[in-house]
Amino acid sequence: xxxxxxxxxxxxxxxxxxxxxxxxxxxxxxxxxxxxxxxxxxxxxxxxxxxxxxxxxxxxxxxxxxxxxxxxxxxxxxxxxxxxxxxxxxxxxxxxxxxxxxxxxxxxxxxxxxxxxxxxxxxxxxxxxxxxxxxxxxxxxxx
Amino acid sequence: xxxxxxxxxxxxxxxxxxxxxxxxxxxxxxxxxxxxxxxxxxxxxxxxxxxxxxxxxxxxxxxxxxxxxxxxxxxxxxxxxxxxxxxxxxxxxxxxxxxxxxxxxxxxxxxxxxxxxxxxxxxxxxxxxxxxxxxxxxxxxxxxxxxxxxxxxxxxxxxxxxxxxxxxxxxxxxxxxxxxxxxxxxxxxxxxxxxxxxxxxxxxxxxxxxxxxxxxxxxxxxxx
Numbered sequence: 198x199x200x201x202x203x204x205x206x207x208x209x210x211x212x213x214x215x216x217x218x219x220x221x222x223x224x225x226x227x228x229x230x231x232x233x234x235x236x237x238x239x240x241x242x243x244x245x246x247x248x249x250x251x252x253x254x255x256x257x258x259x260x261x262x263x264x265x266x267x268x269x270x271x272x273x274x275x276x277x278x279x280x281x282x283x284x285x286x287x288x289x290x291x292x293x294x295x296x297x298x299x300x301x302x303x304x305x306x307x308x309x310x311x312x313x314x315x316x317x318x319x320x321x322x323x324x325x326x327x328x329x330x331x332x333x334x335x336x337x338x339x340x
Numbered sequence: 341x342x343x344x345x346x347x348x349x350x351x352x353x354x355x356x357x358x359x360x361x362x363x364x365x366x367x368x369x370x371x372x373x374x375x376x377x378x379x380x381x382x383x384x385x386x387x388x389x390x391x392x393x394x395x396x397x398x399x400x401x402x403x404x405x406x407x408x409x410x411x412x413x414x415x416x417x418x419x420x421x422x423x424x425x426x427x428x429x430x431x432x433x434x435x436x437x438x439x440x441x442x443x444x445x446x447x448x449x450x451x452x453x454x455x456x457x458x459x460x461x462x463x464x465x466x467x468x469x470x471x472x473x474x475x476x477x478x479x480x481x482x483x484x485x486x487x488x489x490x491x492x493x494x495x496x497x498x499x500x501x502x503x504x505x506x507x508x509x510x511x512x513x514x515x516x517x518x519x520x521x522x523x524x525x526x527x528x529x530x531x532x533x534x535x536x537x538x539x540x541x542x543x544x545x546x547x548x549x550x551x552x553x554x555x556x557x558x559x560x561x562x563x564x
Binding site for chain 2: 209212216218254256301302305
C-alpha cells in the first residue's frame, strides 16, 4: 500500500471503504480497521497523521480504543466520528484527548478539514520534539 | 429492590429499542451519504476531463439499492414493534412477534459479539394477550443475558405451545450465567402472570418462561 496517512476505524466495513475511496480522491490515503483491537495493532505498526474513530463498535468501543491509543501515543491526532453523539460522550472524548467529535452522516469537507488540522498539529509537535532533542544534544556538548 | 412504576419500565423498553434502531438507521444513511458523495466525485472527475466508468456507476447504484432495502427492513421491524402497543389485548402470532424482537435485538448482540437467533416452526402460535408486555418481559431477559454473557456465547430463542400455555425458551451456550442474576431483572414484572424456570443441560442453560395462551383482561399494576 502507498504512503498511508490516515486510519479509519469503523465496524461498518462498507462505510469505511467508501469513505476511504473518497479521501483517496482528495489526495488523502487511508487504511481501514474494523475494530479497536485492529486499530491499536495498525497504529503500532505505522505512523498515522490522524485517526478517524467510530464510537460504537463491538469489543472495545470508541472511548476505550481512544484511551488505549492515546496512552501509547499521546501525540496521536484522533477525531471521533459517531452516529450517537451526546454532549456527555462528546465531552468525555475531548477530555480524554480527542481533537474533535463529528456526527454521522458527516460532510466530507469537514472530515478533510479536520484531517488537515491534525496534519498541521502533528507537524508542529514533530518540529517541537526535534527542537527539544537538539537543545539536549547541545547541552551535553556544552556548546 | 425499589419498586418501579410499570409505565416507566415500558418507556425504558421502548426507548432502548428505538435508540438502537435509530442508530442502525443512521448507519444506513451514512453509507448512502458516502455513496451519494462518490457519485458526486465521479461528476467532478468527468467535468475535469476524466472518463466515467459506467460499470463503476452501476456498482454504486446497486450498493445504494441494497442499503435502501436494508433501511426499509429496519423501519418495517420498528413499525411492527410499535404496533404491539395498539391494544391491551390482541390476537397475534407469537412466532411473528418474537422473531421481530430477535431482529430488533441483533445490534445489541453484535456489539457483544454474541450470536442471537430464533428457531421456530412455520406453524403459527395464536395467542390472545398483551403482545407489548410479553415482548417487554422477554426483552428484559435477553438484555440481562447479553449484558452478563461472554463474547462468542450462543443464544437461541424457541417458542412452543402446550395446552393453554405458551412457552418461550432461551438457551444459552456456554452456561456461564447464574440464573438468579437473570431472574432479578424480572422481579418487578407483574403485569402478566407467568412462570419461569431454568435447567442446566450439558454445557447449556435453558430458561423457560410460560404465559397463558389466552387472557380475558389486562391491566397494568400501577404504583400507588
